[in-house]
Amino acid sequence: MALTTPQVEQFKRDGYVYPLDILGGGEVADLRQRLEAREEMQGGKLEAGQRAKSHLIFKWLDDLIRDPRILDPIEQLIGPDILCWNTIFWIKDVGSKSFVSWHQDTRYWGLSSPDVVTAWLALSPASLESGCMRVMPGTHRGDVLPHEDRYDDANMLTRGQEITEGVDDGAAVHMPLEPGQMSFHNYRLAHASGANNAPDRRIGVSMHFMPTDTKQIVGEWDSAALVRGNDRHGNFAPTPVPEGDFDPAAMAFHARAAKAQSEVLYTGAAINTQKL
Numbered sequence: 187m188a189l190t191t192p193q194v195e196q197f198k199r200d201g202y203v204y205p206l207d208i209l210g211g212g213e214v215a216d217l218r219q220r221l222e223a224r225e226e227m228q229g230g231k232l233e234a235g236q237r238a239k240s241h242l243i244f245k246w247l248d249d250l251i252r253d254p255r256i257l258d259p260i261e262q263l264i265g266p267d268i269l270c271w272n273t274i275f276w277i278k279d280v281g282s283k284s285f286v287s288w289h290q291d292t293r294y295w296g297l298s299s300p301d302v303v304t305a306w307l308a309l310s311p312a313s314l315e316s317g318c319m320r321v322m323p324g325t326h327r328g329d330v331l332p333h334e335d336r337y338d339d340a341n342m343l344t345r346g347q348e349i350t351e352g353v354d355d356g357a358a359v360h361m362p363l364e365p366g367q368m369s370f371h372n373y374r375l376a377h378a379s380g381a382n383n384a385p386d387r388r389i390g391v392s393m394h395f396m397p398t399d400t401k402q403i404v405g406e407w408d409s410a411a412l413v414r415g416n417d418r419h420g421n422f423a424p425t426p427v428p429e430g431d432f433d434p435a436a437m438a439f440h441a442r443a444a445k446a447q448s449e450v451l452y453t454g455a456a457i458n459t460q461k462l
């Protein structure tokens with residue numbers, strides 16, 4: 187799976203590219219089933235702490251962040267030495283009001299690199315009706331826009347952070363995806379998503395890839411998985427590869443890694459809403 191030259195150019199110019207056909211129908215149905223079986227076992231939901239750094243919890247997600255069908259196009263964008271910093275589940279149940287306000291992740295993640303790429307995989311239909319992501323083309327090339335913490339319960343973001351100026355909703359581009367398709371966007375790009383008004387859950391999982399020379403400049407300690415090439419910089423503690431779902435050693439590491447990351451995400455926030 188390779189990006190075409192126009193797709194690479196579009197990513198550089200506009201900050202996103204979609205839809206990318208990554209997983210087959212049977213494969214994506216199997217992953218959704220595994221996730222939902224776990225949710226059911228736990229009473230219907232993932233816990234907040236299980237939503238992030240989730241590749242340390244679910245072996246199938248660790249396999250996915252190392253999958254050449256994802257890494258080959260990521261390498262075209264950020265080079266051959268690749269860390270996966272995070273994985274996050276974005277689940278909007280049927281009838282849920284959950285939404286994501288306009289924001290730029292670079293403002294909150296404490297990462298030094300301008301080249302962090304979010305790869306977002308649809309495990310169920312992500313349509314206009316179900317609240318797919320929408321983006322503001324080109325915003326990854328400008329300054330980071332002003333944000334305000336608005337703490338809306340329905341907002342899936344940690345502090346309900348929202349861009350206060352510089353976004354024109356009318357000029358936004360929606361990125362609908364079928365199950366098994368992905369979008370890639372630069373983490374400096376302004377993006378958002380609406381509520382799920384569709385008859386199925388909207389289930390996505392994001393994977394955040396960065397070059398190995400990236401540094402964590404807010405937190406004192408952070409972790410990442412080396413998923414391709416060599417890490418000559420050692421700026422992030424290497425995450426263990428789980429032997430199976432809920433592997434005790436990986437879970438112990440997850441507890442530390444998720445806490446450290448949460449501290450970065452809530453740095454400067456008035457309230458810790460414990461959403462991640």
Ligand SMILES: O=C(O)CCC(=O)C(=O)O
Nearest residue numbers: 276286304319379390392
């Ligand atoms: O899933 C969504 O609607 C938003 C995801 C998001 O903000 C992200 O992947 O950075």
